[in-house]
Amino acid sequence: MRTSEYLLATQKETPAEAEVISHQLMLRAGMVRKLASGLYTWLPTGLRVLNKVANIVREEMNKAGAIEVLMPVVQPADLWEESGRWEDYGPELLRVKDRHERDFVLGPTHEEVITALVRNEVSSYKQLPLNLYQIQTKFRDEVRPRFGIMRGREFTMKDAYSFHLTQDCLQNTYDRMYQAYNAIFKRMGLEFRAVIADSGSIGGSTSHEFHVLAESGEDSIVFSDQSDYAANVEMAVTLPPSSTNESPLASECVENSSHSSSHENRLTTIMVKGANEENEEEGWVALVLRAEHSLNEIKAEKLVGVKSPLEFATDTQIKELVGCTASDLGPLGLSIPVIVDHAAAAVSNFTCGANLPGKSIINGNWVDTPVSVDIRNVQAGDPSPDGQGTLSIKRGIEVGHIFQLGDKYSSAMNCGVLSETGKHQTLTMGCYGIGVSRIVAAAIEQNHDKFGIKWPDAIAPFTLALIPMNMHKSQRIKDVAENLYNTLINKGIDVLFDDRKERPGVMFNDMELIGVPHSIVIGERNLDNAQVEYKCRRTGEKQLLSIDDVEDFIAAL
C-alpha cells in the first residue's frame, strides 16, 4: 500500500472525549471514527487490524473442529419469547418493529437462533457433537458505552455454540475450546490469563474467562504464585481459617460511648434485603465482615436467604428496624438473621457496633461459634484456595469467555435428537465467545509507548513501513524504494510505502503512531554504501542492511 493512495487519517491532537489510551491512540492513528455513542466506523488501518484478529480466530477455531456459519443480526422476537429472554434480557436488548408491526431484536448474542437451527437440522445422535461458530456484528444497547471500541454498543464478536448428547462430550469440546483460546491469544502475541469465572446471566455452570493483562483493565483477577490457580475476583474463594477459634463462651459485652473505629479487630455489619427460598423478598439479613475486608456481592447474592440482586438497606430503614445508624450496626443481639464471613467468625475480642446510637462493643466475642460462609473478596496475600501458594491480584480486560450451558436453551426450545436407543434426548450445550473488536483495543492497552502503538507482528495493520527520505529530490532513492516495495509486496509482505512528499519527521512520527512493527529507511547517506537502515518499533533497535539483504532479512522476521 502506498500512503498516497491510502486514507492514513492520523491526527496530532487527541479528541477530548477519549479517556483511555487505546481510545486516544485509535483515534489519533486513524483506526476508527465515532458516529454516535458506542458506534464506530472502522477506517482502513483499524479494519486491517480487526481482520487480522478475526482471521487468527477463524483459523484456530477451524483447527479445533468448529465450523463457520453466519446468522442474521435481526432476529424474530418469537425465538426470544420461546427461550424466556424476551422478558429476562432487559433494556440492553434493542427491540424493533418491522413495517407489519412484528417484533424483532438486534441480536446481542445468538443462542436462540443457533438452537432453532440445530433442532431443525440435526435429528440423530450420529450428527453429534457439533460446534458451530460465526464472526459477526452484535448489538447491545449498553447503559453507558465507554472507552471507545472497548465497550461499544455495536461490536464484532466470535461466538461458537456446541451441541452434545452427554456431559463428557461437552467437557471434551470445552477443553478443546480452552486450548484453542490459549492458542489464539498466544498467536496474537498478547500477555493473557485464563481464569475461573462466574457464568453470569447466560446461565450454566463451568466457565472460564480469558483476560488480557493491562493496568487499565476493568476486572481484577487473582492467581496463585505457586500453582495454576487463577480466577476472577468475583469467583475466588476464601478458605475458612484452619484453626477453628475456641472462643470464650460468654460474650463480654462492654459498651463504650466513643467509637473506637481504628481497632484492629473491628467488624463491619451490612444490612441487606432477605429472601425466601424462591428469592421472594422477605425481611432483612445482616452480613458481617472484618472491617479490612470488602463484601463480594456476587457471593452474597447467591446465598439462600439473601435477595438477589443484592439490595442494601437505606439509613432510614436501618433506623426504623434497629434504631441506630449504619455505622452503629453490630452482629450481637440483632433480631434479624446474621450471616458471618469466615474471617469475621474467627476473631475474638472484637470491636463492633452495639446497635445503639453512638455505642460500640469492645472485647466482644461470639456466644456460640457461628457457622461461617465465604462472602468477602480475596485480598493479595490470602492463601490460594487450592492450598498451594498465596494469591496476587492483577488487572485484566476480558476478551474471551467460555461456558458450559447445559440444557438451558435446548430444553426451553426443545432441541434434541434420537439417541442410539431410539429415544428423544435433549442436547446439552456449550458456548464460547471472543470479543474480536475488543481485542484490538486491549492489545493497544498492553502495547503502547509515548510515540504510539507497538503492534505485535501478528495483528499489525502493516508489517513493514518503507520510508524514503526526500524521494522527490533523488531519483536514486526513488528507484531503490520502488524496487524494494515491489519485491516485498510480491513476497506477500504487508508493506506501507510512505511516498508522500513529507519531511522525514512527519513520516517517522506517523509510522510510529500507527505502530508498524518494522521499518526500512532509505536515505542518500547510507545509499552511498548500498545500505538502508532497519528499525524495530518494539525494541528501538536499529541496524544497517545491505540493499540486497533486505528481502531475506524481512522474510526471516
Added chain:
RNA sequence: CGGUGAGUGGCGCAGCUUGGUAGCGCACUUGGUUUGGGUCCAAGGGGUCGCAGGUUCAAAUCCUGUCUCACCGACCA
C-alpha cells in the same frame, strides 16, 4: 437510571461574567523556502457559535425548554 461537566470551522481551544454580529493553534489550498525526527514565510478557503423559543434596537454572550456527548457508580465479549 442517578451524580458531575461540556456543546463555537475536520481536531484542540479562547470569547460568554461586563450583549454590539466570531477569533487563535493544528489540519486544508496556492506560491516560495527547508530536508534523517511534526521547517519557516506569505497569501487563501472553510463556522451565522447543538436545536427551539423568549428578552432586546441588537444575542455565541441573558432567560426557558429540548437534544447530544463525555466522565464517576450497578452489567458484559
